[in-house]
Amino acid sequence: MKAAILTKPGPVDGNPLSVRDVPIPTVETGYALLKVLACGICRTDLHIIEGELPPKLPCIIPGHEIVAEVVQSPDSTFRVGTRVGVSWIGGTDGTCRFCRLDRENLCDHPVYTGYTHTGGYAEYTTARTDFLYRLPDSLEDAVAAPLMCAGMIGYHSLRVADVKRGQKVGLFGFGSCAQILIHVLHAWDCKVYVSTREERHQKLARQLGAVWAGQGDEVPPTPLDRAVTFAPLSSPSTKAALWQSMQSIWTIYRNSTTTQFSGENGNCGASPI
Ligand SMILES: [Zn+2]
Numbered sequence: 001m002k003a004a005i006l007t008k009p010g011p012v013d014g015n016p017l018s019v020r021d022v023p024i025p026t027v028e029t030g031y032a033l034l035k036v037l038a039c040g041i042c043r044t045d046l047h048i049i050e051g052e053l054p055p056k057l058p059c060i061i062p063g064h065e066i067v068a069e070v071v072q073s074p075d076s077t078f079r080v081g082t083r084v085g086v087s088w089i090g091g092t093d094g095t096c097r098f099c100r101l102d103r104e105n106l107c108d109h110p111v112y113t114g115y116t117h118t119g120g121y122a123e124y125t126t127a128r129t130d131f132l133y134r135l136p137d138s139l140e141d142a143v144a145a146p147l148m149c150a151g152m153i154g155y156h157s158l159r160v161a162d163v164k165r166g167q168k169v170g171l172f173g174f175g176s177c178a179q180i181l182i183h184v185l186h187a188w189d190c191k192v193y194v195s196t197r198e199e200r201h202q203k204l205a206r207q208l209g210a211v212w213a214g215q216g217d218e219v220p221p222t223p224l225d226r227a228v229t230f231a232p233l234s235s236p237s238t239k240a241a242l243w244q245s246m247q248s249i250w251t252i253y254r255n256s257t258t259t260q261f262s263g264e265n266g267n268c269g270a271s272p273i
């Protein structure tokens with residue numbers, strides 16, 4: 001099969017990924033063999049490719065926003081031909097302190113798709129059957145792929161922040177997660193306020209229906225009910241704007257690195273603060 005393989009991380013300008021012919025991966029116990037239909041590109045893929053996340057294997061096929069068709073499966077739930085999704089978390093131990101608290105995104109012994117296990121920049125890949133997602137027919141492959149990471153962790157953050165229909169919701173940062181979430185929030189009749197550094201993202205936020213879009217350190221013009229931040233909280237001005245925008249101490253949810261909680265869960269886990 002053809003696959004994009006990373007052997008030596010480096011700046012993307014230097015094309016560290018090389019497309020090669022490699023054997024179709026061997027299927028381990030508990031795994032399904034999948035034919036990849038689409039695979040999105042996530043910021044974490046860039047962190048892996050450029051070496052900001054240290055290599056775990058001598059070579060790796062990245063990609064963790066996978067839409068695929070089951071080719072071979074030990075699990076009758078996912079018959080041959082079923083269309084499935086695969087995300088960043090490709091497996092957990094099920095026994096650690098986090099798994100026991102239903103917070104498997106912080107697992108002490110995780111499997112990461114496209115980082116510690118072969119990913120989706122290939123014609124075929126494998127994935128644990130208990131970490132496959134069945135996808136509705138209504139979603140096209142390329143539309144479903146980004147939901148496997150950006151959409152999934154963004155939606156999780158809305159649930160943790162307990163966003164209710166019709167509320168005023170602030171999004172701090174407007175990358176791929178927030179660009180998906182704004183559609184969910186509109187479907188929930190929420191008013192969306194976006195604070196983001198980049199002018200092009202402010203413009204895009206207005207185009208996508210934000211009632212207000214301003215600088216990353218600007219306080220939205222009205223008190224918010226809920227806020228989700230996708231931006232690093234290292235900036236005191238962003239932090240101040242975030243806190244000032246809340247009418248009281250509601251849930252603020254940070255969708256960013258989980259390093260401080262579990263060591264190395266990368267950027268695609270999600271953790272409450
Ligand atoms: Zn665990």
Ligand SMILES: [Zn+2]
Pocket residue numbers: 042043044045064088149150267268
């Ligand atoms: Zn990701």
